[in-house]
Amino acid sequence: QEDETHTIGVSIPAATHGWAGGMNYFAQAAIDRLSETYPNLEFVLATASDPARQVNDIEDMVATRNIDALVVLPFESEPLTGPVQQVKASGAWVTVVDRGLSVEGIEDLYVAGDNPGFGRVSGEYMREAMPDGGQIVVLRGIPTTIDNERVEGFQAAIDGSGIEILGMEHGNWNRDDSFTVMQDFLQRHPQIDAVWASDDDMAMGVLGAIEAAGRDDIQFVLGGAGMKEMIQRTMDGDEMIPANVTYPPSMIATAIEVTAVGLVSQAPVSGEFIIGSVLVTQDNAEDFYYPDSPF
Amino acid sequence: MTDIARAPAARPRLGRIRMGVIGPILALVVLMAIGASMNENFLSWNNMTNVLARSAFIGIIAVGMTFVITAGGLDLSVGSMAAFVAGLMILVMNLALPSMGVGLPVVMLGVGVALLAGLVAGLLNGIFVTALRIEPFIVTLGSMGIYRSLVTWLADGGTLSLDFGLRTFYQPVYYGGIFGISWPIIVFAIVVIIGEIIMRGTAFGRHCAAVGSNEQVARYSSVRVGRVRLMTYAALGLLVGIAVVMYVPRLGSASSATGVLWELEAIAAVIIGGTFLKGGFGRVWGTVLGVLILSMIGNILNLTDFVSPYLNGAIQGAIIILAVVLQRESKAGH
Amino acid sequence: MTDIARAPAARPRLGRIRMGVIGPILALVVLMAIGASMNENFLSWNNMTNVLARSAFIGIIAVGMTFVITAGGLDLSVGSMAAFVAGLMILVMNLALPSMGVGLPVVMLGVGVALLAGLVAGLLNGIFVTALRIEPFIVTLGSMGIYRSLVTWLADGGTLSLDFGLRTFYQPVYYGGIFGISWPIIVFAIVVIIGEIIMRGTAFGRHCAAVGSNEQVARYSSVRVGRVRLMTYAALGLLVGIAVVMYVPRLGSASSATGVLWELEAIAAVIIGGTFLKGGFGRVWGTVLGVLILSMIGNILNLTDFVSPYLNGAIQGAIIILAVVLQRESKAGH
């Protein structure tokens, strides 16, 4: 049975922003590594630019590649629920990553980040960093459920702390967009104490805008997701970036590995792995620094 | 001499047309051969119906787009329009659910809303283009932004999801069918057949080509130019509504990511099929081939993993260009 | 007697042209008045230079797009092309850094690579359009996919970042300037002035309009139609290169998210500025107004929060349509 070939399908969103790019990288890296270790494992990796295409990819995997297991990071929960349910019904193993499906109990394995938690940890850090309150601006991601959950978590955490949100705009997890938005925030608000950029790509844009405007009222920018450049700056004690909140794109690699090992050893590990968001500060930054990752 | 001259004259023109006809067919056949050689399951019934069914949405829209483009127009808003109509449909169905309960009536209500919303959206585009005489590119670029925004707003930045029970009830519209052929394929086929008949066999089809080929001439020939244009947009809107009726049971949700870039795919399919982007000539069956070529490319790329998925887009781009090179080859010599 | 009879006809024509001229100016003025009334900082030097500097990328590209469209073409690939060229430039500079060290030479190398890559990319589009006679829409839709894929692949799915030291050295190209006017604005102004001179003052500009209005006429008048078309694409490619040279020092990175939808924005700016989408007439200064109108909309929306940010897109869309309605209003009577 050891030489029996198994095919694992991996379906993830395309690399349209930094975090997704990192996730793509970790998926590809995990596949390369596992293909070498287990010659009898075959992988199909498909990236999709919208939910409908992701459903197409999954259909194709079932119809033409006879996958034995599916690792899926759903673009959105609802549209993918039905198709993944059908994969499950065909007898394949299903691992869901990051975004849960809207019906419980479909997946055999669930590896996930914690979006409300991500917002909450960020908010708690803000609270701690500005005990007397202050005025902040917030850059949001692409309008999605993920973004909503993070922002809600954040707002709940700073509630009653005296921290006032001057404005929120969508920076779409994009450096250029957030650069523009931040430039305009700076025009509009003469005094900003801190920025929650909610993502490191956006934090890069925000920092660029602040630097260009030469403003020194902003004490720090809190990004998120642990981009290596940002972690490095935290590690080096950059005052503008005193902390970070993790949301590791490498969770996809964990999911693929666990699934692969499960298939090969015929002892699949089922259950739920929630990878909580951790606050990174200068003290622990070294543990979260992966110089080889593109993210 | 005139009589003698007449008979043989048909030949050279036919020769030219024939390449235009064979081009997209050839491209499709080549693509299928490649697919079949890469994976034995490619030609399986299952895979083929999958590809056909998923082509149905863009296919249905592209049939409407063929008319709009033939009449000298363009519509960039169809993707966002589809997202907005889907969102509206889901919202209305969810709202009506408590009072109507899961069942046919609520689905019929949803279908009615989708068709009506599509029609109205199409009419709006058409009115701006015909009555206010604004460049279609600008009108539909504007409405593309508007609908995309509206669906994001309706969904409060997240996803609008159809009630799960209702979705289970409604799902057979995508997954079910007769004689093993699923509904989207059947509806797509019907739309194509009707479209082909209208384009080639009716006064409306002729008028579209006339308007797109030379608006002045059409006007001087008593063709109601504004009405023809308006009707192409309205028809496209209605077809977007029909596509949404098929789409919603498939995914059960709508969000700002729904239908992104459908417009470019639909327009590309129309042009690959041999319709002139500048208007004046259109063929519905060509559009169908265009749609199939485009969705087969995606399918084939999933069959193998001989390239980095990062490069999928590059291969798609190259094949789109090649499909048209194949078709136009003969023209270059002309 | 002929001239007497003609006199009255001249009047409505002038009126129409004048409206076409005033239209975009009026739209911009109205927009600025709205902006000023909503936020007192809007008209500040700082905000105005911000808006101008960030418009520069799309502005520079849109000037090139004006020529392409005037000559009857279209280019959907500029956004991806910019991303690809930026990625390539960063990659080359990072690779050369260890041997060349931070300094002018490595920046010049990067600039050279960007300009060359842009030029070559533009030429490739142009060759497909002119030599193989494929619809520009298809060629550039294809190359759009190809470049977008290539930059994703170059960046391994992530982001290509310029070495930090080098970036600090290179940054003044975006942030620095003379007399308080930053370089992107200066370069944009120079490109616009040269573009305007070429469009109105040289044979090439006229040939573009002639080719776009009637290829046959141009060919009969010994205009080298293919070469004119090719040169518009090459020029656009080169301008994409120039835009990238200004863009890279801003944030020092390129990824698959760079330049998304720039093509639509550039085309919209060109059309809002009064250039005919079907070719035959173009004006560079109008394009500048179009670019400013578009970026001012975004700026105003960011400076105020009277609507849900979800609806920003809707407002942008509506204003784009309105800007053109304003311009075309008088045409409706015609």
Next chain:
Amino acid sequence: MSGAAVLSLRQVSRSFGPIEVLHGVDIALSPGRVHALIGENGAGKSTTMKIMAGYQPPSSGEVLLDGAVTTFATPGEAEARGISMIHQEFNLAEPLSVEQNIFLGRELKRGPFLDKRAMRAKTRELLERLECRVSPDRLVSTLSNSDKQMVEIAKALLRETRVLIMDEPTAVLTSAETAILLRQVRALRQAGTAVLFTSHKLNEVAEIADDLTIMRDGAVVWSGPAAEMDEHAMATAMVGREMSDLFPPKDGRPGEVALELRGLTVPGFSRDVSLTLRRGEILGIAGLIGSGRTETFEGLCGLRPATGEVRVNGQPVRISEPWQAQAMGLCYLTEDRKTRGLLLAKGMRENLTLQALRQFSRGLIDTRAEEAALDEAIREFDIRGSRAALVGNLSGGNQQKLLFAKTMLADPRILIIDEPTRGIDIGTKQQMYGFIRRLAAEGRAIVVISSEMQEVIGLADSILVMRHGRVTGELSGAEATEDAIVRLAMGVAPTTAGTAA
């Protein structure tokens, strides 16, 4: 036709696909002589000229320049060697200005920049020579057909060529403008230029030509000094049969009033036009180019905004779109077949039935009925050319016939025909006149707008003359002379007839 020919064709044939349209044509142009090429529509005149000017290669045979066999790869090459051509159809870039068109492809430069002042001055000078008063900065799209033609001529004059080929240059010109053109041709002849031109107006040919070549069905049937032929003989040789009277007898007995206009005004073009048209009557509209004839009737048919009172069959009506006019049995046949009349990229069948498509469709279009109608039209109007060809490839005259057939298919009760015989050969003209008269006899009411005075006088029962957008007089019977029309059109006569008809 001496050995000193500059440009000549020797045994030239030309085929489009399998159809040969020219069979061994010989023609020679000599410096300082005007050579006229005449023949029926579709005889191959334009094709011959295009071959001589390098726009098309011959399928077989030789082109000789200064006695040496030559091939021109492009028209530009021919032009560089002193041959230029004015086409039957306009070759102007509409969105460009007059000056830009005239200098297209040969702009004057100062350094890298255009020398606009010099070009404008030169343009003005050329147009002055042609007594054309349009400003060099006017957009060509706003010019009248005759002014466009003048721009085309100016463009050719700029080239200062050794051989000037003109394909029906006078078709869109009035007699006054034709006279101007012919003066220029004489000046060129004086300067030693070889001129080749065609026209269906045989009086012009008789007036100006030194040499004459007559073609029929793609072959030369007569060639020699023009002096040997009078107009009648030319017509006979062209058509291949004896020509009888050109115009049918006026036997009209007008019936009740079909159309009545009171104070029709088309803003910017015509003011206060009133007229009464009866069934069975042919009303001619004369006037100079730019007098607003076309616009007046376009306004009537809903093709332009217009105000005023219109009664059809005694009923007051409002017409704001052409289809409404057609629904009342009122049709307008445009003077501009190329941009307003026919879809050049479509076949004959599609064009023929476009205006009356409803007759052919009961839900679906009955293609067989369409084919039958096409057969009928080809027979009735003697349309020549391959059935499968695109309309843009038909000869100019045959396009005009098809346009006529297309309009007639809509079965109008009131028909307005603008320049009905522009570019039509003399034989077909005769048929058309007979046809128009028959239509009147069937009880239709007909308006004929024409710049050819002979045509209005010969065909119409009564004539309205327009000037500056107003009706300046009505003439009928013996009053209708060229002189009377010219006086009214130029406004030099005391208005003897009523100013409002």
